[in-house]
Amino acid sequence: MNTTNIWEAQLTIEDHDHKPVELSLDQCIKCNICVTACPVTAVTDLFPGPKYEGPQAGRFRHPGQRTPDHSVDYCNGCRVCNMVCPTGVRIAEINGRARGDIVQGGQVSRQHKLRNNLIARPELLGKLGQPVAPLANLVLHSGFGRFFAKLTLDIAPEAPLPRFANERFSSWAKKRTEKVQSDRKVVYFHGCSTEYYEARVGKAAVQVLEANGFEVLIPPQNCCGLPLLSNGEFEAAQAYHESNISKLIDYVKQGYVIVGTSTSCTLTLKEEAPELLSYYTEDAQLLAANTFDINEFLVHLLDDGQLKSDDLKPIPFTLAYHPPCQYRAHRIGRPSVEIMDVIPELTIIESQAACCGIGGTYGYKAEKIGISNDVGQPLFDFVQEINGPIAVCDSETCRWNIAATTGVPFVHPIELLAAAYGYDVEGPLAEVIS
Amino acid sequence: MENRNEVLVLGAGLAGLTAAWQASIQGKKVRLLTKGWGATHWHAGCVDVLGYWPLDNEEVVNNPSSAIPQLLETNPDHPYARVGLERLSDALSAFQKLCADAGYPMVGTLDKNWQLPTAVGSVRPTCLAPTTMTAGEVDDKGPILLVGFKQYADFHPHMIADNLKGLGIPTQHVVLDLPAVASRHNTTGIILANMMEQTEFLGDVVKAVRPHLGDSQRVGFPAVLGMRKASAVHQSLQNQLERPVFEIPGLPPSVAGIRLHYILKDAIEKNGGRVFEGMEGIGCETENGRVTAVFSETASRNRSHRYQQYVLATGGILGGGIVTDHTGLVREVIFDLPLDTPESRQEWFQRDFLDVKGHPIYRSGVVVNDELRPIGDDKRVLYENLLAAGTTLAGCEVIRERAFDGVALATGYAAGNLVAT
Numbered sequence: 001m002n003t004t005n006i007w008e009a010q011l012t013i014e015d016h017d018h019k020p021v022e023l024s025l026d027q028c029i030k031c032n033i034c035v036t037a038c039p040v041t042a043v044t045d046l047f048p049g050p051k052y053e054g055p056q057a058g059r060f061r062h063p064g065q066r067t068p069d070h071s072v073d074y075c076n077g078c079r080v081c082n083m084v085c086p087t088g089v090r091i092a093e094i095n096g097r098a099r100g101d102i103v104q105g106g107q108v109s110r111q112h113k114l115r116n117n118l119i120a121r122p123e124l125l126g127k128l129g130q131p132v133a134p135l136a137n138l139v140l141h142s143g144f145g146r147f148f149a150k151l152t153l154d155i156a157p158e159a160p161l162p163r164f165a166n167e168r169f170s171s172w173a174k175k176r177t178e179k180v181q182s183d184r185k186v187v188y189f190h191g192c193s194t195e196y197y198e199a200r201v202g203k204a205a206v207q208v209l210e211a212n213g214f215e216v217l218i219p220p221q222n223c224c225g226l227p228l229l230s231n232g233e234f235e236a237a238q239a240y241h242e243s244n245i246s247k248l249i250d251y252v253k254q255g256y257v258i259v260g261t262s263t264s265c266t267l268t269l270k271e272e273a274p275e276l277l278s279y280y281t282e283d284a285q286l287l288a289a290n291t292f293d294i295n296e297f298l299v300h301l302l303d304d305g306q307l308k309s310d311d312l313k314p315i316p317f318t319l320a321y322h323p324p325c326q327y328r329a330h331r332i333g334r335p336s337v338e339i340m341d342v343i344p345e346l347t348i349i350e351s352q353a354a355c356c357g358i359g360g361t362y363g364y365k366a367e368k369i370g371i372s373n374d375v376g377q378p379l380f381d382f383v384q385e386i387n388g389p390i391a392v393c394d395s396e397t398c399r400w401n402i403a404a405t406t407g408v409p410f411v412h413p414i415e416l417l418a419a420a421y422g423y424d425v426e427g428p429l430a431e432v433i434s
Numbered sequence: 435m436e437n438r439n440e441v442l443v444l445g446a447g448l449a450g451l452t453a454a455w456q457a458s459i460q461g462k463k464v465r466l467l468t469k470g471w472g473a474t475h476w477h478a479g480c481v482d483v484l485g486y487w488p489l490d491n492e493e494v495v496n497n498p499s500s501a502i503p504q505l506l507e508t509n510p511d512h513p514y515a516r517v518g519l520e521r522l523s524d525a526l527s528a529f530q531k532l533c534a535d536a537g538y539p540m541v542g543t544l545d546k547n548w549q550l551p552t553a554v555g556s557v558r559p560t561c562l563a564p565t566t567m568t569a570g571e572v573d574d575k576g577p578i579l580l581v582g583f584k585q586y587a588d589f590h591p592h593m594i595a596d597n598l599k600g601l602g603i604p605t606q607h608v609v610l611d612l613p614a615v616a617s618r619h620n621t622t623g624i625i626l627a628n629m630m631e632q633t634e635f636l637g638d639v640v641k642a643v644r645p646h647l648g649d650s651q652r653v654g655f656p657a658v659l660g661m662r663k664a665s666a667v668h669q670s671l672q673n674q675l676e677r678p679v680f681e682i683p684g685l686p687p688s689v690a691g692i693r694l695h696y697i698l699k700d701a702i703e704k705n706g707g708r709v710f711e712g713m714e715g716i717g718c719e720t721e722n723g724r725v726t727a728v729f730s731e732t733a734s735r736n737r738s739h740r741y742q743q744y745v746l747a748t749g750g751i752l753g754g755g756i757v758t759d760h761t762g763l764v765r766e767v768i769f770d771l772p773l774d775t776p777e778s779r780q781e782w783f784q785r786d787f788l789d790v791k792g793h794p795i796y797r798s799g800v801v802v803n804d805e806l807r808p809i810g811d812d813k814r815v816l817y818e819n820l821l822a823a824g825t826t827l828a829g830c831e832v833i834r835e836r837a838f839d840g841v842a843l844a845t846g847y848a849a850g851n852l853v854a855t
Contacts, residue, residue, distance in 0.1 A: 014735060033475050036624040036687045045619035083712035086470035086754065270734035288734040303439070303740065331732045333465070333710040 006300035007184055007214065009255045009290040018280050021090040021097065028055035028089045034081035039354040040074060043374035047074035050081035053098070054091035061098055070107070072098045074368070076359030076375070077230045078325035092329075096229065096276050103232030112365075115153040117236070119361045120227035126164070126196030133164035156369035160358070160404035162197040162396070169199035173206065173218045182215040187251045189269070189291070191262035192223050193396035200426040201396075204418035205261045205294055211421050212301060212308050217256065221247055224268040229276050230360050241273040241284070249283045258291040261414055263327040263394045264360065266293045270330065293327070294414055295394070299335040302342065312420040314345035315433065320386035321413070322351040322379060322402065324395035336394055336413040343420045349386055353379035356393075358401035373405070380405050389432040392416065439463060441853050442728060442741035444715045444768060445755065447472035448839055449824025449846035450747035451698035451709075452529070456850025457745075458705035466707065467730055467739070469714035471695070473753055473825075473842070478683035479657065479690025481526065481540065481562035481843060485547065485836025490790055494559050498840075499544040511774075511829035513841045516804055517848045522840065525847035526562060536697045537665050539565050549573055551654070553589060553684035555597025559836060564690065566659055566668040569652050569678035576651035577604040581643055584611040585621040588685040589656035608646040612638055623689045626658035630667050640674040647675065657681035657690040664693055715748065715768040725817045728768060743853040746771075746800070746808075746822040747846060752833075755826040756798055758782075764798050769820065771800045771808045774828035792834050799828030806849050823849040 004010070028051065035041055035049035047053070053072050072095050081091040102108065108116070118125070129136035139145040146157040169190050186209060194202040206216045225240030248258060260266040269291040274284050301307040323334050340348050356376045357363055363372030383391050383406045391408045393399045399410035409428030419425045419433055443454040446468035458464040484498040487505050495501040499519070506515045514522060523544060533540045540562040542548055547559040549572045557572050570578075578598060582591035591607035598605040614635055615621055629635045643653065653671075659681055660667030671679045683690045699709055716736065719727040727738040748755030748767060758764050762779030775798035776782055782795035803809050806821040823845035825832050832838040 010735070031476060031686050032622070033471050033687045035620075036475075036622050036692075037471070041620065041622075042625065048620055084471045086472065086475075088469065088714065267733060270732075291734065328712060329733065331712045331714075331730070332737060333467075333713065334708070337708070 006297065006304070007186055007257055009252045009257050011253065011255075011286065013282065013285045013289060018278075020278065021093040021275060022058055022061070024088060024090045025055035025058045025094060027087040029087055031086065033084050033086060034091055037080050037084040037354065039078060039080060039357070039375045040076055040371060044074065044371050046371070047071055050075070050091045050095070054081070054094040055089055058094050058098070061101070070102065073102065074371070075099070076355065076357070076362040076372070078355040078359060079329040080325060080354045083328055090275075093275055099232040100234045100276070104234070108232075111154055115155060115365070116231040116361070117233060118153065119155065119364050120231045120233060121223070122192035122196070122227060123223035126192055130164045130168060130196045133166050137163045150366055154366045155364055156366045159364040159369060160400040162193070162400050165197055165199050167199060169195045169202040170218060172199055172203065180210040180213070180215050182213055184213055185215045185217055185256050186297075187217045187219060187248065187256050187258045189221060189248075189258050189260035189262075189265060190218065191260060191265040191396075193262055198396065198427070201261050201412045201415065203426070204412065204415040204423070205259070207418045207423045208294075208298070208414055208421060209259065212306070217251065219247060219251060224265040224273070226264050226268040226272060227361050229268065229272055230362075234277055237273065238277050238279060241268070241277065241279065244269065245281075245283050245287055249287055252286050252290045257297070258287065259294050259297050260291065261294050261394075261412060262396060263293055263324055263330070266291050267326050267329055293330060293332070293335065293394075295335040295339045296330065296332045298339050298417075302338065307342065308421070309342045312342065312344055313422055315343050315416060315420055316345040317388055317390075317432070318347040318349065318386065319388040320351060320383045320391040320408075321348045322353065322356065322383070322391070322393045322398065324393055324398045325355045327394050336392075340392070340413055340416060343416060346416065348392070351379055351382050353382060355379075356398045356401050358397045360397055363401060372401075376401065376405065383408050390428050439465065439739070439741045441465070441743050441745065442467065442739055443745045443747060444468075444728065445472060445747035445749060445753070445824065446474075446695075446709060446711070447747060447749055447753060447824055448474055448694070448698075448842035449849075450745070451695070451702065452525070452843055452846030453745045453747055453823055453850035453853070454707050454709070455532070455698050455701045455705070456528075456847055457854045458702050458707035460851070460854035462854050464702065464707035465739070465741070466702065466709045467713040467715055468709065468711055469754065470711065473749060473838070474691045474695035475687040477688060477691045477838065478558070478560070479564060479688055479694055480550070480560040480567065480683070481529070481542075481839040482559070482836040483522070483526075483544065483561035483840030485559040486834065489792065489831070489834055492790065494549075494557075496547055496559070497545055498547060498561055505835075509829065511801070513827045513830050513845050514837075515829070516802060516806060516827070517844045521848050522844040525844045528847060529843055530562065532701055533564075533694075533697055536700070538693060538697060539665070541565055541568060551594060551598060551682055553594065553656075553682055555594035557601070561840065564664070564693075566664055566681045567657070567683070567690070568680065570654055570680035570682060572598070572601055572603065575603050577649055578606070578652055578654055579643070579646060579648065579650035580605060580607040580654045582607065582609045582656065583615055583621065583626065584609050585615045585618065586623070586626060586656060586658070588623065589682075594654075594682065606646065606648060606650060608643065610639065610642045612642060614638060623656070623658045623684070623687065624661070624692075626656075627661045627689045630658060630660045631663050636667065636670060640671065643675060647677075650677070652678040652680060654680050654682055657683040657688065661689060661693065662696060718769050720817060723816070723818055725769070725820050743819045744821070745849045745853060746820065746826060747824045747849070748826055750799055750825045751796060753825060758795070764795070766800060766826070769808070769817070771816065771822070772810055773798050774801050792831055796833070797828070797831050799830070800826050801828045805852055806845060821849045821852060
């Protein structure tokens with residue numbers, strides 16, 4: 001039984017047999033609940049449905065055998081199928097690994113392989129683009145740049161590209177002079193989006209953690225590798241994952257947990273990388289067991305009566321909130337809602353939509369952006385109906401996607417809490433809070 | 435400090451949803467955890483209270499309120515005995531009011547079962563049915579036109595028509611091949627239900643059906659007449675076809691069942707409760723006769739949930755609340771509660787697959803007292819803050835009895851009220 005504090009790393013690994021995900025297909029009772037819940041199947045025939053692709057086609061995918069069809073590549077990885085399955089089949093992971101087989105078998109065109117390898121490397125893009133942010137933003141957001149990207153790489157011209165920030169998050173963190181020192185330490189995993197595009201999310205995370213008495217460590221780290229995993233590039237993804245383990249594991253062994261604001265990065269460290277890659281070294285398991293989404297972490301504090309929740313500034317708005325599908329895949333409930341409940345006068349209306357459609361890199365591809373937009377339409381309608389000055393979502397690519405389509409600016413829930421704590425805010429939130 | 439979390443319900447079938455709804459309208463702070471979507475997606479969207487009794491003769495029940503006392507006489511440990519007929523009746527009334535307020539009336543009384551056609555054209559006795567289904571009553575011998583969709587492979591009107599003719603009901607059928615449906619390679623009930631809510635598509639359906647109406651007095655469709663706007667779709671079809679229209683529920687996932695899922699989930703959330711999907715309860719922690727935590731599986735570790743009270747509604751063997759293995763182990767998944775179950779594996783099954791006596795293993799369940807608290811062999815309450823509801827309970831065989839929804843509603847209703855007082 002875990003009676004220790006949530007911020008103290010657990011150094012014993014829970015007993016697990018780590019069976020390959022494919023074995024779970026025998027649990028399928030063919031009830032079709034996943035097919036009716038799948039947001040992609042609902043809008044296109046190109047993806048017949050999770051059951052047909054996963055547990056059914058999975059029976060024909062013996063090791064070493066070529067994957068029988070390409071339709072599996074139209075899965076956007078939202079994992080709604082897993083969430084609704086009454087018998088616990090790992091449908092999305094079965095399909096993710098089938099896609100890996102397609103890529104490994106060389107069944108992807110050279111143009112698409114090049115494109116997928118580029119858009120699935122946010123760290124590389126960030127390193128190239130951020131130092132020349134004004135120029136890179138100008139080119140990437142120009143008609144010519146978009147036209148050229150479509151022509152050469154089949155990248156959707158209307159894709160919701162983010163803007164490079166003028167300053168990297170880690171540079172800001174290094175320059176800070178008044179850091180909180182404490183025996184209670186946590187490691188912050190910022191992910192590529194915070195590092196290169198939205199430093200404000202990382203600043204808010206550091207502020208909230210410090211306000212709760214934590215010293216925040218920000219060691220070197222790299223891309224979690226999820227975009228590569230969802231493009232079937234498993235070898236490259238594993239290199240990123242191994243690198244993160246070597247950079248972070250010593251902190252875990254000193255007793256510190258990893259807290260992140262990107263729901264897809266933390267999911268990758270927890271489960272996606274080990275499971276898709278069958279990579280269960282002791283260090284990989286230790287890192288997984290001690291990684292938290294930031295609101296998941298804060299809810300533990302809240303449950304124990306330790307979250308700072310006195311004298312919070314009211315945020316008198318009614319805002320739409322979309323719990324991203326990557327977040328639901330953590331299987332931790334919806335902690336962000338519980339945290340936002342603490343903020344006075346803030347009313348949150350949760351979206352019931354399955355997915356925004358973007359699927360990480362899925363909606364950036366010219367052949368898939370139409371599907372992506374159709375999948376997201378109910379959510380876009382919801383956000384516009386609520387019509388708040390801003391809206392809320394934990395995942396970066398979802399924020400960019402929904403904001404680009406609806407015109408409603410998006411923030412991460414942690415920015416709201418930082419604002420309620422009285423910190424200066426930046427970005428869209430600064431424009432609505434005086 | 436006082437635990438701010440009051441009630442944790444485990445399972446999102448009809449029993450769990452009903453318990454969470456009842457506790458939340460009484461002001462309790464309720465959370466519901468579920469592994470996936472529950473039995474609501476598998477069942478017909480009606481409330482079966484008692485369809486067959488005595489079981490061995492497979493005798494159809496016409497009047498549940500007079501048959502249930504007979505059932506309880508021979509089966510004093512049935513969940514209906516635990517909650518009592520009065521609470522069963524209260525539960526049905528409350529549920530009917532909820533559905534009516536949601537614009538989707540469920541009609542019927544405990545004094546008379548409907549006899550409605552199934553997707554193979556046999557008859558199923560049920561107590562409460564949505565108004566979208568009741569015109570299918572087979573006691574009424576008025577001629578029927580059945581409508582199917584060529585691309586919807588889960589509904590076979592010719593087979594239903596043949597069987598209904600056998601019951602003395604003149605039945606014609608037609609299979610529509612509409613361009614809007616044909617444009618999709620795959621057609622599920624959900625896709626059709628959403629299309630039905632579009633006025634233009636509904637107009638196309640009406641236009642295609644009209645030439646086939648003949649002397650039919652009513653028209654039957656698969657249960658795909660709209661999702662959240664089913665009553666309006668149904669009414670509109672009746673107006674345009676100028677005669678009663680009814681739905682026949684078919685293979686899962688059942689649109690009619692999903693409607694009830696939404697009605698209950700909306701009611702829970704409206705009252706401040708929350709439903710968390712994809713969270714599987716896998717174990718618990720107990721201390722001094724109390725449950726102190728339930729653990730659920732997450733992406734990389736187990737998460738504890740500490741509440742004042744817990745309601746177990748994870749279902750039986752079908753629902754996954756009770757698991758079995760090849761060694762003969764029969765186990766309740768979360769609390770490892772003692773079960774009423776055959777002693778050895780040899781006693782699990784009858785020799786014949788379709789034996790009229792049913793297989794003893796499917797009677798396995800948790801034994802509870804009249805307050806739905808699980809008890810041990812010595813009849814003592816095991817954990818003072820744990821209740822069990824629904825088909826996880828012993829003493830019944832809800833599928834053969836056709837009592838699935840009645841047991842779920844009555845015990846879920848009772849459990850929700852018991853944790854709130």
